[in-house]
Amino acid sequence: xxxxxxxxxxxxxxxxxxxxxxxxxxxxxxxxxxxxxxxxxxxxxxxxxxxxxxxxxxxxxxxxxxxxxxxxxxxxxxxxxxxxxxxxxxxxxx
Amino acid sequence: xxxxxxxxxxxxxxxxxxxxxxxxxxxxxxxxxxxxxxxxxxxxxxxxxxxxxxxxxxxxxxxxxxxxxxxxxxxxxxxxxxxxxxxxxxxxxxxxxxxxxxxxxxxxxxxxxxxxxxxxxxxxxxxxxxxxxxxxxxxxxxxxxxxxxxxxxxxxxxxxxxxxxxxxxxxxxxxxxxxxxxxxxxxxxxxxxxxxxxxxxxxxxxxxxxxxxxxxxxxxxxxxxxxxxxxxxxxxxxxxxxxxxxxxxxxxxxxxxxxxxxxxxxxxxxxxxxxxxxxxxxxxxxxxxxxxxxxxxxxxxxxxxxxxxxxxxxxxxxxxxxxxxxxxxxxxxxxxxxxxxxxxxxxxxxxxxxxxxxxxxxxxxxxxxxxxxxxxxxxxxxxxxxxxxxxxxxxxxxxxxxxxxxxxxxxxxxxxxxxxxxxxxxxxxxxxxxxxxxxxxxxxxxxxxxxxxxxxxxxxxxxxxxxxxxxxxxxxxxxxxxxxxxxxxxxxxxxxxxxxxxxxxxxxxxxxxxxxxxxxxxxxxxxxxxxxxxxxxxxxx
Numbered sequence: 001x002x003x004x005x006x007x008x009x010x011x012x013x014x015x016x017x018x019x020x021x022x023x024x025x026x027x028x029x030x031x032x033x034x035x036x037x038x039x040x041x042x043x044x045x046x047x048x049x050x051x052x053x054x055x056x057x058x059x060x061x062x063x064x065x066x067x068x069x070x071x072x073x074x075x076x077x078x079x080x081x082x083x084x085x086x087x088x089x090x091x092x093x094x
Numbered sequence: 095x096x097x098x099x100x101x102x103x104x105x106x107x108x109x110x111x112x113x114x115x116x117x118x119x120x121x122x123x124x125x126x127x128x129x130x131x132x133x134x135x136x137x138x139x140x141x142x143x144x145x146x147x148x149x150x151x152x153x154x155x156x157x158x159x160x161x162x163x164x165x166x167x168x169x170x171x172x173x174x175x176x177x178x179x180x181x182x183x184x185x186x187x188x189x190x191x192x193x194x195x196x197x198x199x200x201x202x203x204x205x206x207x208x209x210x211x212x213x214x215x216x217x218x219x220x221x222x223x224x225x226x227x228x229x230x231x232x233x234x235x236x237x238x239x240x241x242x243x244x245x246x247x248x249x250x251x252x253x254x255x256x257x258x259x260x261x262x263x264x265x266x267x268x269x270x271x272x273x274x275x276x277x278x279x280x281x282x283x284x285x286x287x288x289x290x291x292x293x294x295x296x297x298x299x300x301x302x303x304x305x306x307x308x309x310x311x312x313x314x315x316x317x318x319x320x321x322x323x324x325x326x327x328x329x330x331x332x333x334x335x336x337x338x339x340x341x342x343x344x345x346x347x348x349x350x351x352x353x354x355x356x357x358x359x360x361x362x363x364x365x366x367x368x369x370x371x372x373x374x375x376x377x378x379x380x381x382x383x384x385x386x387x388x389x390x391x392x393x394x395x396x397x398x399x400x401x402x403x404x405x406x407x408x409x410x411x412x413x414x415x416x417x418x419x420x421x422x423x424x425x426x427x428x429x430x431x432x433x434x435x436x437x438x439x440x441x442x443x444x445x446x447x448x449x450x451x452x453x454x455x456x457x458x459x460x461x462x463x464x465x466x467x468x469x470x471x472x473x474x475x476x477x478x479x480x481x482x483x484x485x486x487x488x489x490x491x492x493x494x495x496x497x498x499x500x501x502x503x504x505x506x507x508x509x510x511x512x513x514x515x516x517x518x519x520x521x522x523x524x525x526x527x528x529x530x531x532x533x534x535x536x537x538x539x540x541x542x543x544x545x546x547x548x549x550x551x552x553x554x555x556x557x558x559x560x561x562x563x564x565x566x567x568x569x570x571x572x573x574x575x576x577x578x579x580x581x582x583x584x585x586x587x588x589x590x591x592x593x594x595x596x597x598x599x600x601x602x603x604x605x606x607x608x609x610x611x612x613x614x615x616x617x618x619x620x621x622x623x624x625x626x627x628x629x630x631x632x633x634x635x
Contacts, residue, residue, distance in 0.1 A: 076308060079308060079395060080308075082395075082396070083312075083348055083395065083396075086396065086399075086411075086414070087341075087344045087345075087348070089410075089411070090344070090399070090407050090408050090410075090411040093408035093409070093410040093411060094406070094407070094408045
C-alpha cells in the first residue's frame with residue numbers, strides 16, 4: 001500500500017474474483033476441445049495471463065499500489081511475454 | 095569518537111546473541127555471519143570441484159585411458175560443472191560479498207528479511223550436498239554435462255534426478271537471495287542515499303538480483319519438466335514421447351545465459367569498487383557504469399539462442415540472436431573503458447586487490463573477444479562443442495568471476511576479519527594463479543580451433559602437446575590456489591591487526607571499525623555526497 005496505508009478488500013470483491021478465476025479455468029479446459037493448431041498454446045497462455053493478472057491485482061493488492069510498482073510488475077510481464085514470443089517465432093520460422 | 099577508538103567496540107565475530115558457540119553461527123540471522131557461512135561452504139565445495147578438474151586434466155595428459163574410464167570421466171565433468179556453476183559461480187559473489195557488504199554499503203543494519211536470508215543459506219547447503227552426493231550414490235554419477243540436454247538426460251540411467259533436484263533447490267536459494275537484496279535496496283538505504291548515490295557494487299547486485307528473481311524460475315520449471323518426463327513419461331522434450339528437444343534448449347538457455355551475467359555482474363561491481371580506491375580518485379563514468387549494468391542485465395535476457403546455432407533453430411533466429419549478442423558487448427566495453435579511465439591519472443598504489451582487479455580486465459577481455467567468435471554464426475559453427483568453447487567459458491567465468499572474487503577477497507579481507515594478510519604471499523599466489531590460469535586455458539583455444547572436441551576423454555595424438563601444457567598449467571594453478579587460500583586462512587586469525595581503513599577507501603564499509611559491529615553502525619549515517627568522494631577534487635564537482 002502507498003505510504004504504509006492498509007487496504008481491506010470486501011468479501012464481495014473476493015467472491016467476484018473467485019468466480020472469474022473459475023470461469024477462466026472452465027474456459028481453458030473447454031478450449032482444449034477445439035483444434036486450433038499453433039493458436040492452442042497462444043490462447044492457453046492468454047487465458048493464463050488474464051488469470052495471473054487478476055490474482056496479482058486483487059489478491060496481492062497491486063491495484064492499490066503506486067504507479068511505480070505497477071510499472072515494475074508490468075515490465076516483468078512484458079519481459080516474459082517477449083521471451084515466449086521469441087521462442088515461438090523460432091518455431092514459426094523453421 | 096567510534097567505539098573502536100574508545101576500546102569498547104565489540105565486533106560481529108565476538109558478539110553473542112541468543113545462541114552461543116556453533117549454534118550461534120548455525121542459527122544466526124546476522125547478514126555478515128551468513129556471508130561467512132557461504133564463504134566457508136563455497137571454499138570447501140570449490141576444492142571438491144577443483145580436484146575433479148585436476149583429475150580430468152591428469153586423464154587428458156595422454157591419449158587413451160590414463161587414470162579413469164570414459165564413463166567416470168563423463169561423471170567427473172558433469173559434477174565438476176554442476177558444482178562449479180550452481181554451487182559456486184552463481185551464488186558466490188552475491189551470497190558472500192553481497193550478504194556481507196550490501197547492507198553496510200547502503201547504510202543499513204541488516205538485509206530486509208534476515209530469517210529468509212538464513213533459510214536461503216540452508217537451501218543452498220541442501221542443494222549443494224545433493225549435487226555432491228549425486229556423484230557417489232545409486233546408479234552412478236550423472237553423465238549429461240551440467241546442461242542436462244535432453245533426450246539423453248531423460249534416458250540416462252545415472253543419478254540425473256539427484257542432480258536436477260540439486261540444481262532446482264539451489265535455484266530457489268538464489269531467487270530468495272535476489273528478492274531479499276531487491277527489497278533491501280528499495281527500502282533500507284540510509285537517509286540521503288538516493289539511487290544515484292548508491293555505490294556501484296550494490297548497483298551490480300541490484301541488476302543481478304532482478305535476473306535471479308526473473309530468470310531462475312524458468313530453469314526451475316524446466317528441470318522439473320525433465321524429472322516429470324523421466325518419472326511420469328510425460329512428453330515435453332523427448333521425441334520418443336512426442337516432445338521437442340530444442341524446446342528444452344530454449345528454456346534452459348533462457349535462464350542459463352542470463353545466469354552468466356548473474357556470475358559476472360557482481361564481479362564487475364567488485365572491481366568497480368577497487369579501481370577508485372587504489373587510484374584515490376572517483377570512479378570515471380559512474381552513471382555509464384550503472385546503466386551498463388542494467389543494460390547487460392536487460393539485453394542479456396535476449397541472447398540465449400547463441401548457444402543453439404547448431405541445434406536446428408531457424409536462420410532468422412540465428413541472425414536475431416547473433417545481432418543481440420554483439421549488442422551486449424557494448425555495455426561490457428563501456429565498463430572496461432571506464433575502469434581504465436579511472437586508473438588514468440590516478441595516484442595508483444599497486445597492492446594485491448588491484449593486481450587481481452587488473453588481471454580480471456586482462457582475462458575478461460580475452461574471454462570477451464573470443465566470445466565474439468562464438469557470437470558470430472559462421473565462426474561459431476566451426477568451433478561449436480570444441481575445446482575453444484571450454485577456453486572461452488573459463489576465461490569469462492574463472493578469469494572474470496574467479497579473479498574478481500580473489501580481488502574482492504583481498505580487498506575486503508581486512509574488513510571481514512579485522513586482520514591483514516601477508517602481501518608477499520599474496521603476490522606469489524597471484525603469480526602462480528595468473529601463470530597457471532593462462533598456461534591451462536590458452537592452449538585450449540588453439541587445440542579447439544584445430545578440432546579437439548570438448549567432453550572427450552580420448553583424443554588424437556596431434557592434440558597431445560596442447561593437452562600436456564594444459565595439464566601442467568592446471569597444477570601451477572592449483573598450487574597458486576593453495577598458496578592464496580593458505581595465506582588468507584592463516585592470517586584470518588594470526589595476521590596483523592587491520593586498521594578500519596587500510597586502503598583509504600571512501601565507501602561506507604571503510605568508515606566503520608574492522609571487523610564491523612553486530613549492527614554495523616552505532617548510528618545510521620546520513621549521506622550528503624556522491625559515493626566516491628575523495629575530497630573537493632575537480633572530479634567530484
